[in-house]
Amino acid sequence: DIVMTQTPLSLSVTPGQPASLSCKSSQSLLHSDGKTYLYWYLQKPGLSPQLLIYDVSNRFSGVPDRFSGSGSGTDFTLKISRVEAEDVGVYYCMQSIQLPLTFGGGTKVEIK
Amino acid sequence: QVQLVESGGGVVQPGTSLRLSCAASGFSFSSYGIHWVRQAPGKGLEWVAIIWYDGNNKYYADSVKGRFTISRDNSKNTLYLQINSLRAEDTAVYYCARDRSSAWRYGMDVWGQGTTVIVSS
Numbered sequence: 001d002i003v004m005t006q007t008p009l010s011l012s013v014t015p016g017q018p019a020s021l022s023c024k025s026s027q028s029l030l031h032s033d034g035k036t037y038l039y040w041y042l043q044k045p046g047l048s049p050q051l052l053i054y055d056v057s058n059r060f061s062g063v064p065d066r067f068s069g070s071g072s073g074t075d076f077t078l079k080i081s082r083v084e085a086e087d088v089g090v091y092y093c094m095q096s097i098q099l100p101l102t103f104g105g106g107t108k109v110e111i112k
Numbered sequence: 113q114v115q116l117v118e119s120g121g122g123v124v125q126p127g128t129s130l131r132l133s134c135a136a137s138g139f140s141f142s143s144y145g146i147h148w149v150r151q152a153p154g155k156g157l158e159w160v161a162i163i164w165y166d167g168n169n170k171y172y173a174d175s176v177k178g179r180f181t182i183s184r185d186n187s188k189n190t191l192y193l194q195i196n197s198l199r200a201e202d203t204a205v206y207y208c209a210r211d212r213s214s215a216w217r218y219g220m221d222v223w224g225q226g227t228t229v230i231v232s233s
Contacts, residue, residue, distance in 0.1 A: 039219040048223040096217045100173045101159040
């Protein structure tokens, strides 16, 4: 199984400041079809997860442009350019290059 | 609107069985793969199973293989998860989630609100 490792475990950010979340996979997520199957989800407190980013860097419908994803191979980053209060929650990365799908352990983002 | 609504959770004794349901609305259910994902109390997300759009392909996490069965009834726009021989470690919120494709690879874009399963004697 592919192991997804997220750092840091938690992050406390002042509103308006940037945040950077890391996700590393134990194997390359680059498929022979040229796509890289890495996703980012946000689970706000008490709610279900929601898709933020697909294929490393594509924002899902309705996701604010302050969220951006980057990376390749085994190293990936989610950046929030200016954190807002509504961004609190746990961020998960997930790979879907192979089954079983696996998630990272999550990064909890809090507001200072 | 596009929606998934889970039901069937509850408090059950170890060794018993339970069937979870996930009712879909607002989209062409028979066109999408659907996943089950669970979350133990205070823990992260764990993928459980996937069923392709037509029900002909199913895959499971090793932790549930042989005890869980995923199925769907496209005529009823409903997904199921049959859970047998329940264990304490199956205690979790169970989410159904739509894949962006007819199979399993393109990420989950619609999630239900979850149904809670508690396994306790």
